[in-house]
Amino acid sequence: MTSFKPTKIQTYPRLGEKVTQDTLYWKNYKTPVQIKEFGAITKIDVSPLPPYNYAITASTRIHIYGRYSQEPVKNFSRFKDTAYCGTYRCDGQLLVAGSEDASVRLFDVSGRVALRQFSGHTKAVHVTDFTSDRYRILSGSDDYTCRLWDIPNSEELISYREHTDYVRCGTTSKLNPDLFITGSYDHTVKVFDARTERGVMTMDHGQPVESVLLFPSEGLLVSAGGRYLKVWDMLKGGQQLVSLKNHHKTVTCLCLSSSGQRLLSGSLDRHVKVYSTTTYKVVHSFDYASSILSVALAPDDEAVIVGMTNGVLSVKHKKHPEESVPAAGKRRRPAYRFLVKGKNYVPKQDDLLVSKPVKAHLRKYDKQLKSFQVSKALDTVLETRIRVKSPEVTVAVMQELNRRGTLRNALAGREEKSLSLLLSFLIRHVVDPRFAPVLVNVAEIVLDIYVRVVGQSAVIDRQVVKLQELIEKEIDYQEELVEVLGMMDTLFATMTVRKEAAAPDRASAALEPVGQRDQLEAA
Secondary structure, eight states, X not given: OOOOOOOOOXXXXXXXXXXXXXXHHHTOBOOOEEEEOSSOEEEEEEOSSTTOOEEEEETTEEEEEOSSOSSEEEEEOOOSSOEEEEEEOTTSSEEEEEEXXXXXXXXXXXXXXXXXXXXXXXXXXXXXXXOTTSSEXXXXXXXXXXXXXXXXXXXXXXXXXOOXXXXXXXXXXXXXXXXXXXXXXXXXXXXEETTSSSOSEEEEOSSOEEEEEEOTTSSEEEEEETTEEEEEEGGGTSEEEEEEOOOSSOEEEEEEOTTSSEEEEEETTSEEEEEETTXXXXXXXXEOSSXXXXXXXXXXXXXXXXXXXXXXXEEEEBOOGGGGSOOTTOOXXXXXXXXXXXXXXXXXXXXXXXXXOOOOOOOHXXXXXXXXXXXXXXXXXXXXXXXXXXXXHHHHHHHHHHHHTXXXXXXXXXXXXXXXXXXXXXXXXXXXXXXXXHHHHHHHHHHHHHGGGTTSOHHHHHHHHHHHHHHHHHHHHHHHHHHHXXXXXXXXXXXXXXXXXXXXXXXXHHHHHHHHHHHHHHO
């Protein structure tokens, strides 16, 4: 009895990812460590001094984690409401944070109770930072104001009310203690000088501004809001240099690499993109499980730390060369050549060969085809894990059903949900050159079977119209390509005729001196 032959899945060449130095660099990280926090992680700030602990602001707490710890080594939980923007001072000794209760709190990293509490804002404070002289604090609030506070005297120094909407991001200059920058939901980025009573520069981002970042030289400023990243030249009065649109949803956070040559942006589309700061092109991308609210890099890019809306903190540590060296005394696994030993042995003429029957393990759809359950086999290959990741398997089963003459039976008698899945698969792959010969036939049979039910379901009607438009557009493309091929054939034919005509001319030119010499000799 002939055994059942499994469905032959045709393999197609896949274009590999272009491997660059950035690809190798940013893929050289370990599997991420995931830590669950109490709420959405809105801010991550790494201490500027060893041991480079990082402060995580989430819900009503600020947790401080060690470089490799998975449990907080310190926490500040004396907030009555949601905490925002926990930020280290440049000496790593103090930490400042805003709150939903409109107050600004200053903490000593070695203590627990707030050293200072600054009151004056009337709404939630989302922005806090230290000036470079270490004795003043910047704050920005939903009451449209940004303020400077004096730490020793716990007094407000100056207040600016030039924004017309929430102030949600800001940063201070590391070179000039009097300069600071704020971004607002009124679509503007403003530069302030504490020695003046009004802002000194305004830039229109065009979208609610979610994050601002100064380059180390402070000649360039990056603003993020909506789907856009914009780079501004501070030395030319805030002139826009570049506008980038590489995310699919709102960009929420920015970060620079330790060298300053790579810019990282996190977005609600669950991606962190890495840009080159010379070409402003995306050189790498990280994918995460949830929308991203905050991103930070440890010194020397030792770790990529990402905070998400679902309260998960993801920490990827860089691999080190010594980690790949096997530890001394550790038992090694058998080498590959040991496992395949004897696989290629060829029996001699006098040897008695005892063959061991190899049991064939069939896939689920092959088992259903073997038992003639054609509809169930088609349903199996239309499951998400197969039709999305391995469409060639779905097409191969359809081709096998067509070869058996049972494709029409498998396609018939479907409900709205299963028919919608089938049509969505056709819409996605019918114009793919690899699958078109099979799927065009499938599309014809589907339309022939279900033409009587058109008009009974709005979902099916939309998909049928979309499939029709897609095929018509593809036909137009093919007609244009045929015209282009005709033009190219004409050009090639013309070039061939010219070459053939040029060859005899060269031959006659070569023979002409010989003829003249013969005439001279005869005379």
